[in-house]
Amino acid sequence: MPSPTHRAQRRTDALSRERIVEAAVELLDTAGESGLTFRVLTERLATGAGAIYWHVANKGELLAAATDAVVAAALAPGGSQASPQEEIRAVALGLFDAIDDHPWLATQLSAQFSRSPWGAVTPRIFERIGRQVSALDVPQETWFTATSALVHYILGAAAQNAANAVSARELDPSVDRAGFLDAAATAWEELDPDDYPFTRAVAAQMRVHDDREQFLGGVDLVLTGIITR
Incomplete structure (x- = not known):
């Protein structure tokens, strides 16, 4: 029979901040922001609201923590040495895939950047990309503008891609990506x-384009402009 200390440790582990955030991410992925409530969260974690409030003060703090957790995982550094350009491409793809996998993330990233740039998320992204920009030997007085341009392109393009995917599914769940693009390209050709x-x-290029390749092409265009300038 488990000792009282062992039982208490199991309860502490089950109700850690990390476990709460993990459950919040799962709920956001399946039910969206409106589906993330403390009532549903307590049911999923089989605990009381007080235990959750011990770790997280309110829904806003929980959303920020969930956003930071997903971003931190997306930006986890690889083991190999890469050039600044390659590192920026890797970071960009990590964020692109995270936003594609978590439809709620784009909205939360926008909110974090505009409402609380002093929070954990904005400096995390800015630092990871900005270090590579500074390694490109561009003038220091251009670092902020260059990094901002990259960050805005990466997050904006990734968000638009995720929104396109969601919209396509909502319009007609039976139509796959290829069918959706073909219909759009055909409509363009008939203009x-x-x-x-x-x-x-x-129109023909749009019909057969690869989202990730197009996205990286945009990153490369921004990088070319930064280096050339």
Whole structure:
């Protein structure tokens, strides 16, 4: 029979802040922000609300902690030595995939950047990308602007990609990505050639493009501009 000390330790482990945040991420992934309530969380963790409030003061703090946990995992450094450009591409893809896997993350990242840039998330992302920007031998007076441009592109493009995927599923769950892109490209090709010559010209490229390759192409364009300048 477990001793009282052992039982208390098991309760402490089960109700650690990390376990609460993990459960919150699971709820956000399945039910979205509106589905994350302390009532549902207490049911999932089989505990009382007081035990959760001991670790997390309110829903805002819980959302911030969940966001930081997902971002920290996405930005976990690899073991190999890479050039600054390769490191930035790896960081960008990590964030791209995290936002794609967690549909709620884009909104929370936007909120963290605009409402609490002094919180954990904004410095974490800015530091990871900014160190590589500084290693590109660009003038120090351009570091903030260059890093901001990269961060805004990475988060904006990744968020748009995730939103496109969600919208496509909501419009017609039976249509896969290829079918959705084909329908969109066909519609572009049927536009008036006098009013939309460019859009018609790139319709075929849109039909067959790879989201991750297109995303990295944008990262490379920003990097080229930073280095050239």
